[in-house]
Amino acid sequence: MEANLKYLKLLSKQFPTISSVTTEIMNLEAILNLPKGTEHFVSDLHGEYDAFEHVLRNGSGNVKRKVQDLYEDSLSADEIDELATLIYYPEEKMEVILQDKSKEEKEQWYRLVLPQLVDITIHAASKYTRSKVRKAIPSDYEYILSELLFRDPAANKKDYYNEIISSMIELDRADDFVVTLGYLIQRLVVDHLHVVGDIYDRGPHPEKIIDRMKSYHSLDIQWGNHDVLWMGAALGSKDCVANVIRICARYDNLEIIEDAYGISLRHLISFAERVYTSTNCSTFVPKADPYKDRHYADELEQLCKLQQAIAVIQFKLEKQAIDRNPDFEMEDRLLLHQIDFDQGIIQLRGEEYDMVTMDFPTVDPDNPYELTEEENQIMTDLSQAFMNSEQLQDHIHFMIEKGSMYLVYNDNLLFHGCMPMTKEGDFLEFHYHDEIYSGKALFDFFEQAIRDAVSLNKGCLEHTLAADLIWYLWSGAVSPLFGKHAMTTFERYYIEEKETWTEHKNKYYKLRETEEGVNKILNEFNCNGPNSHIINGHTPIKEKSGENPIKANNRMLVIDGGFSKAYQGKTGIGGYTLLYNSYGMELAVNQPFSSRQDAVKNHTDIVSTKRVVDKDMERQKVADTDIGEQLREESKDLKILLDAYRTGRLAPKR
Numbered sequence: 001m002e003a004n005l006k007y008l009k010l011l012s013k014q015f016p017t018i019s020s021v022t023t024e025i026m027n028l029e030a031i032l033n034l035p036k037g038t039e040h041f042v043s044d045l046h047g048e049y050d051a052f053e054h055v056l057r058n059g060s061g062n063v064k065r066k067v068q069d070l071y072e073d074s075l076s077a078d079e080i081d082e083l084a085t086l087i088y089y090p091e092e093k094m095e096v097i098l099q100d101k102s103k104e105e106k107e108q109w110y111r112l113v114l115p116q117l118v119d120i121t122i123h124a125a126s127k128y129t130r131s132k133v134r135k136a137i138p139s140d141y142e143y144i145l146s147e148l149l150f151r152d153p154a155a156n157k158k159d160y161y162n163e164i165i166s167s168m169i170e171l172d173r174a175d176d177f178v179v180t181l182g183y184l185i186q187r188l189v190v191d192h193l194h195v196v197g198d199i200y201d202r203g204p205h206p207e208k209i210i211d212r213m214k215s216y217h218s219l220d221i222q223w224g225n226h227d228v229l230w231m232g233a234a235l236g237s238k239d240c241v242a243n244v245i246r247i248c249a250r251y252d253n254l255e256i257i258e259d260a261y262g263i264s265l266r267h268l269i270s271f272a273e274r275v276y277t278s279t280n281c282s283t284f285v286p287k288a289d290p291y292k293d294r295h296y297a298d299e300l301e302q303l304c305k306l307q308q309a310i311a312v313i314q315f316k317l318e319k320q321a322i323d324r325n326p327d328f329e330m331e332d333r334l335l336l337h338q339i340d341f342d343q344g345i346i347q348l349r350g351e352e353y354d355m356v357t358m359d360f361p362t363v364d365p366d367n368p369y370e371l372t373e374e375e376n377q378i379m380t381d382l383s384q385a386f387m388n389s390e391q392l393q394d395h396i397h398f399m400i401e402k403g404s405m406y407l408v409y410n411d412n413l414l415f416h417g418c419m420p421m422t423k424e425g426d427f428l429e430f431h432y433h434d435e436i437y438s439g440k441a442l443f444d445f446f447e448q449a450i451r452d453a454v455s456l457n458k459g460c461l462e463h464t465l466a467a468d469l470i471w472y473l474w475s476g477a478v479s480p481l482f483g484k485h486a487m488t489t490f491e492r493y494y495i496e497e498k499e500t501w502t503e504h505k506n507k508y509y510k511l512r513e514t515e516e517g518v519n520k521i522l523n524e525f526n527c528n529g530p531n532s533h534i535i536n537g538h539t540p541i542k543e544k545s546g547e548n549p550i551k552a553n554n555r556m557l558v559i560d561g562g563f564s565k566a567y568q569g570k571t572g573i574g575g576y577t578l579l580y581n582s583y584g585m586e587l588a589v590n591q592p593f594s595s596r597q598d599a600v601k602n603h604t605d606i607v608s609t610k611r612v613v614d615k616d617m618e619r620q621k622v623a624d625t626d627i628g629e630q631l632r633e634e635s636k637d638l639k640i641l642l643d644a645y646r647t648g649r650l651a652p653k654r
């Protein structure tokens with residue numbers, strides 16, 4: 001009771017009068033009755049910044065829908081496409097449209113297009129409270145846009161527009177106004193963004209994706225295996241550093257490390273060129289971006305040698321991590337000592353294979369896991385450089401702040417990789433330091449390890465062990481982010497026989513096809529609503545071979561469709577994105593994104609088809625969401641405060 005009164009007193013500071021309390025209650029009740037805001041889900045962006053930017057700009061088709069809602073009957077399909085493209089890329093599209101126009105023609109165009117843009121903005125804003133829309137308006141236009149968006153419906157609209165547009169043109173502000181409205185519409189069509197993991201690796205610009213996300217109005221991240229790899233590297237794990245560099249070399253993306261994050265690879269490169277000699281093994285040839293054709297032979301050779309050098313360092317370092325952590329049970333990943341250095345063969349699970357190359361200048365056959373002095377020095381310096389890169393630290397801390405291993409949001413469960421399971425369909429157990437973790441607790445355990453690696457002092461044993469757990473998340477058999485029995489990097493580089501490359505997927509990937517399997521996982525996270533789904537990324541859906549991203553009687557949605565160019569050959573598409581608005585969920589199938597210029601010039605839009613996930617769902621209001629739940633609580637408290645004012649338990653101000 002005491003505590004209650006204390007809380008009410010605090011609340012009364014914010015709402016000191018009866019009228020302020022009643023106004024706020026009315027405001028909250030009104031919000032609860034608005035339609036639910038639109039959530040937008042993307043995953044597996046893999047450094048493809050331009051494609052990501054495009055789906056943010058077109059809201060996975062949501063912008064075009066708003067245009068169609070208003071102009072389907074009065075504009076042609078081409079005109080609708082042009083107007084939509086103007087909204088996605090206002091600066092570039094306007095330049096193309098206006099380039100050959102006279103002053104009068106330009107003025108005519110503004111008079112046509114500005115009212116259209118204002119109407120689309122009003123339509124997109126109609127789901128929100130005035131105060132929310134006001135917050136989205138850039139301050140330069142606060143007055144004018146408030147006037148336009150919240151104008152008195154009885155006032156003569158035409159006169160009003162004319163007046164405003166005339167003064168815009170006169171003051172030479174019409175261009176700027178088009179741009180402002182374009183971005184405001186983009187901002188309003190999506191209320192909240194979920195990024196279901198794998199921002200990093202394979203593609204060229206993860207750092208631009210993070211910068212873009214930093215300025216986005218509302219989002220969360222579920223970490224992917226590639227994201228935690230970078231987190232581990234930034235937090236000082238040498239195993240993670242070696243993997244990050246190796247993957248960047250493999251995909252010809254060293255600029256990310258050197259230019260975007262200012263980490264010098266000079267010593268490593270000169271070491272690799274000096275010490276490694278073989279240049280003829282195809283397994284080390286980088287998987288170059290097909291759009292980036294700029295290689296000279298010596299550049300390729302350098303990337304091959306760099307990959308060799310860092311792969312060997314990685315295998316040596318992994319021995320230390322595996323020895324430090326017998327609980328990982330990863331001894332069978334240690335393969336250097338299985339090589340017969342005289343005969344050029346390797347023993348693997350009872351079979352004998354030829355080695356693709358025997359270029360191991362730094363491996364002592366009697367002590368194959370010992371790093372040479374120079375290798376040691378290079379890794380010590382590189383891990384320092386990762387920890388000292390301000391830009392990288394800034395990006396990783398953003399991911400840590402906005403991210404988590406999983407998220408329950410409006411009754412949906414979001415995670416990147418998998419729920420590790422046994423073949424009997426039970427949650428797989430991870431044994432660590434005499435404790436056992438499985439199910440939700442397994443996710444929570446790894447999340448804590450990441451947060452420990454952030455807060456513990458670097459260099460102490462606890463920190464090293466926390467960083468090792470991050471590396472385990474990248475490649476361990478019971479990792480919810482990896483989902484395969486082992487990572488066969490060694491075999492992929494050194495053995496030709498592809499049967500040795502297989503990474504067996506966890507049973508989860510069979511079980512998630514069934515409603516029973518999916519419900520078991522949803523229940524574990526207390527997601528029991530009639531509209532609960534799992535939203536999953538990580539494994540590219542091979543759409544072109546007929547695989548369906550919507551599984552388990554619509555309960556499971558796998559949205560990795562291949563933003564990554566390296567995977568588009570397999571998937572046949574350019575990525576899935578998901579929208580969840582007040583009418584339910586809709587999966588957008590995106591075509592590969594060609595280029596920004598193409599999108600601007602030819603109106604190529606990458607959303608090709610939409611598939612409805614929820615049929616017959618009742619229109620959802622804010623009241624039906626997690627935020628609605630919070631608002632109802634607030635409203636309940638305010639009603640108690642009102643009662644306290646009325647019964648004299650507290651004295652309101654007058």
Ligand SMILES: O=P(O)(O)OC[C@H]1O[C@](O)(COP(=O)(O)O)[C@@H](O)[C@@H]1O
Nearest residue numbers: 225226250484487488489492503538
């Ligand atoms: O094609 P690459 O570069 O060899 O990468 C393959 C590796 O990437 C992984 O698939 C992990 O990356 P994803 O999360 O993108 O699947 C590993 O399982 C595998 O060993």
Ligand SMILES: [Mn+2]
Nearest residue numbers: 198224225538
């Ligand atoms: Mn992944």
